[in-house]
Amino acid sequence: MKAVKEKSWCPSVQEMLRLAEKLDIETVWCRYEAQLPQCGFGELGTCCHNCLQGPCRIDPFGEGPQKGVCGANADTIVARNLARAIAAGTSAHSGHAKHLAHTLLAWAEGKAPDYPVKDEAKLKAVATRLGIPVDGKDVQELAKEVAEAALLEFSEKATPLAWVATTVTRGRVEKAIQYNVVPTGIDSVVSEVLHRTSYGVDADPVNILFGGVKCALADFAGCHMATDLADILFGTPKPVVTTANMGVLKPDAVNVALHGHNPLLSDLIVQVAPEMESEARAAGASGINLMGICCTGNEVLMRHGIPPVTHSVSQEMVIMTGALDAMVVDYQCVMPSLATMAECFHTKLITTMPIAKVPGATHIEFKEEEARERAREILRLAIEAFKKRDPAKVHIPNYVHKAYAGFSTEAIIEALAQVNKEDPLKPLIDNIVAGNILGVCLFAGCNNVKIPQDSAFLTVAKELARNNVFLLASGCAAGAFARHGLLTPEATEEYAGDGLKAVLTAIGKAVGLGGPLPLILHIGSCVDNSRAADIAVAVANRLGVDIDKLPVVASAPEATTEKAIAIGTWAVTAGLPTHVGFVPPVLGSPLVSRILTQDIKGIFGGYFIVETDPSKAAEKLLEAIRERRKGLGL
Amino acid sequence: MKEIFVRLDRCVGCLSCELACAVEHSRSKNLFQAISESPRPRRRLYVEYVLARKMPFLCRHCEDAPCVRACRTGALVQDPITRIVTHTPDKCIGCWMCTMVCPYGVIGREWERRIAIKCDRCPDRDIPACVEACPTRALVFMEEEEFARLTRLEAAEEVARSYRVV
Ligand code: SF4
Numbered sequence A: 001m002k003a004v005k006e007k008s009w010c011p012s013v014q015e016m017l018r019l020a021e022k023l024d025i026e027t028v029w030c031r032y033e034a035q036l037p038q039c040g041f042g043e044l045g046t047c048c049h050n051c052l053q054g055p056c057r058i059d060p061f062g063e064g065p066q067k068g069v070c071g072a073n074a075d076t077i078v079a080r081n082l083a084r085a086i087a088a089g090t091s092a093h094s095g096h097a098k099h100l101a102h103t104l105l106a107w108a109e110g111k112a113p114d115y116p117v118k119d120e121a122k123l124k125a126v127a128t129r130l131g132i133p134v135d136g137k138d139v140q141e142l143a144k145e146v147a148e149a150a151l152l153e154f155s156e157k158a159t160p161l162a163w164v165a166t167t168v169t170r171g172r173v174e175k176a177i178q179y180n181v182v183p184t185g186i187d188s189v190v191s192e193v194l195h196r197t198s199y200g201v202d203a204d205p206v207n208i209l210f211g212g213v214k215c216a217l218a219d220f221a222g223c224h225m226a227t228d229l230a231d232i233l234f235g236t237p238k239p240v241v242t243t244a245n246m247g248v249l250k251p252d253a254v255n256v257a258l259h260g261h262n263p264l265l266s267d268l269i270v271q272v273a274p275e276m277e278s279e280a281r282a283a284g285a286s287g288i289n290l291m292g293i294c295c296t297g298n299e300v301l302m303r304h305g306i307p308p309v310t311h312s313v314s315q316e317m318v319i320m321t322g323a324l325d326a327m328v329v330d331y332q333c334v335m336p337s338l339a340t341m342a343e344c345f346h347t348k349l350i351t352t353m354p355i356a357k358v359p360g361a362t363h364i365e366f367k368e369e370e371a372r373e374r375a376r377e378i379l380r381l382a383i384e385a386f387k388k389r390d391p392a393k394v395h396i397p398n399y400v401h402k403a404y405a406g407f408s409t410e411a412i413i414e415a416l417a418q419v420n421k422e423d424p425l426k427p428l429i430d431n432i433v434a435g436n437i438l439g440v441c442l443f444a445g446c447n448n449v450k451i452p453q454d455s456a457f458l459t460v461a462k463e464l465a466r467n468n469v470f471l472l473a474s475g476c477a478a479g480a481f482a483r484h485g486l487l488t489p490e491a492t493e494e495y496a497g498d499g500l501k502a503v504l505t506a507i508g509k510a511v512g513l514g515g516p517l518p519l520i521l522h523i524g525s526c527v528d529n530s531r532a533a534d535i536a537v538a539v540a541n542r543l544g545v546d547i548d549k550l551p552v553v554a555s556a557p558e559a560t561t562e563k564a565i566a567i568g569t570w571a572v573t574a575g576l577p578t579h580v581g582f583v584p585p586v587l588g589s590p591l592v593s594r595i596l597t598q599d600i601k602g603i604f605g606g607y608f609i610v611e612t613d614p615s616k617a618a619e620k621l622l623e624a625i626r627e628r629r630k631g632l633g634l
Numbered sequence B: 001m002k003e004i005f006v007r008l009d010r011c012v013g014c015l016s017c018e019l020a021c022a023v024e025h026s027r028s029k030n031l032f033q034a035i036s037e038s039p040r041p042r043r044r045l046y047v048e049y050v051l052a053r054k055m056p057f058l059c060r061h062c063e064d065a066p067c068v069r070a071c072r073t074g075a076l077v078q079d080p081i082t083r084i085v086t087h088t089p090d091k092c093i094g095c096w097m098c099t100m101v102c103p104y105g106v107i108g109r110e111w112e113r114r115i116a117i118k119c120d121r122c123p124d125r126d127i128p129a130c131v132e133a134c135p136t137r138a139l140v141f142m143e144e145e146e147f148a149r150l151t152r153l154e155a156a157e158e159v160a161r162s163y164r165v166v
């Protein structure tokens, strides 16, 4: 058994882990230990089961087979597996986006009254960007056209994906054309990847990787669309203050966690919760206390200030507090083990999506047409469960931190506009040029059981902040920072280098914060990485250079999902040096490894930095930023 | 002394044991680095496929080991207490007498130095690497008597079941 510090740096999680040991409750860390050592072929990416003659494995030591039955070698197999992972990630992000598009369309057609357009300005902005005329149209009409344009993106079109072509720099579009990686349909490019990697199709590792890049661009479209449509339906986030970590559970309230990725149901639950307060009180509770986990949590945090309780790898721990009455999940990153954990307590695990059921959970199927009613039904179940709570089992770790969130692109630009109304980006650019800000880093991705939870995030971020790097974070990366108090002005005072501190303070004062902006700006969920891309694109366009020249880097030091592989690939394609803190399953092919970490730099400007030591990773990221500065003559 | 025993009915042929053995005998002892080392780290056990069965084979560290007797240079020696047969590369002349007399064919060859290589029972570890890597516990590390008892209990259970049915 590893010490708790080697499992998580989050004090709440450490406390729960000690409890788990005492109560002999199985957690994700136990299951990981039981899996060790993991299969080396899988770790290297050299296992193929794409046909029924397999599975085939390539011996990395050269004694055993060097080719699969069909003749595919390690390079082909590794490239194929990677491309398939990108396709899976793309399917997840774009499935989420498609779901929102259907809802917007349903509302426009009068079939989903619970989903009125909340942000007309954003609707118009998106329509205009897509080239849809807005004048003289009412909201319904425009919503219908935008939703239809979105749905058109999924099948094969005669033209490039609008959600790529209209959202990136001219330079990136030209690169995509040059290398023949222009996606014309999200679903069609996913199916193209599955086709070309199936038995006996594409065997050229380089060609397959370009196919993966094309798919990653479709993933970007899916992410961006998900952000746009969520903003239209639920409002574009504005800065909010909340609290984070397990201390947000209240011993006397009906505690309900919203987990998964899509705001469709969770936003409605937030909307109806106030109506259910009296029922909760009638059951003896002080009220309803909502909290978030993973990106569903981020969506309701960004728009409603719902506190995040925990993230990613530690999701089971919330149930272990004995104080959670219901966990409502939609899809993605929801561990099936939650059902087992819920069995040991009174917690109701409620699945809501037809494509995401978990044995042992209660399934209440979500329907757009009756969303409010379903949301009420779910909260009623939570209230029922509250009555069965066993006070003897309640154990809430008492850790909370203040956290600022809600930094959409619009909110960031608005904040900058307080400093310079005519040219909002100027303060940012001037400070980068002057060297007060060395560069920008976007943190993204999950926690990973192989890395002590949050350790890599905290180590890399603090080191970059000390070196005056302006920090953005999304997804469970932002969650990690929230739980440790890094999304606060106080963290700026404590960790930012002098240059960065001065800039964040100037902006903070201009927006009336009375102090600096938080050390790290929470831009939203994983699909909201598109917001960071928007900022990079705006800065690049303003400077008249392409993104691959900017001192901007990305880091996913604790990533887990195939979605993260897709995002990482589009970040590299966008031109960003992108750090990953784990060894991806590609080392079985020295060729593919070299392409991803070196050769691709000559093509798209971005490249992967694989570094498992967080301190060294910070050094490498700083090095990449300095190289870019030098390139710009700074 | 503990020995490595193979529960033949449990092997799924995943080759994790082979990989782990090679990694254990690399300089870095880390898969990701080991794959680019030279000389190439080698496995010392072999999962063979015969009569549709997966058969992991490794040195049995035989009593009065034939390979030790055949080795004229003193490269192969057997520990008088543990009975583990080890090989000293510097003394090996690559004559392959050991290979010829080993009844199980588990002496291999390092191509770079043209010397024999064989299982050394992982002297740096409490549990041999191959045993630890085996996901189905087809490989176990225990006393001979313990293993016999395991087999006996499994057989007994089978008998007991049929006995109760009758
Ligand atoms: S596609 Fe080729 S390498 Fe893959 S399982 Fe089939 S034969 Fe083996």
Ligand code: SF4
Pocket (backbone or CB within 6 Å): B070, B071, B072, B073, B074, B075, B076, B087, B091, B092, B093, B094, B095, B096, B097, B098, B099, B115, B116
């Ligand atoms: S090959 Fe080496 S170990 Fe084997 S018998 Fe000859 S000298 Fe001894």
Ligand code: SF4
Pocket (backbone or CB within 6 Å): B004, B020, B021, B022, B024, B043, B044, B045, B058, B059, B118, B119, B120, B121, B122, B128, B129, B130, B131
């Ligand atoms: S005991 Fe060690 S040397 Fe012998 S086969 Fe197993 S892993 Fe290889």
Ligand code: SF4
Pocket (backbone or CB within 6 Å): B010, B011, B012, B013, B014, B015, B016, B017, B018, B047, B054, B056, B133, B134, B135, B136, B137, B138, B139
């Ligand atoms: S690790 Fe175990 S199951 Fe896998 S091949 Fe070796 S003996 Fe068989």
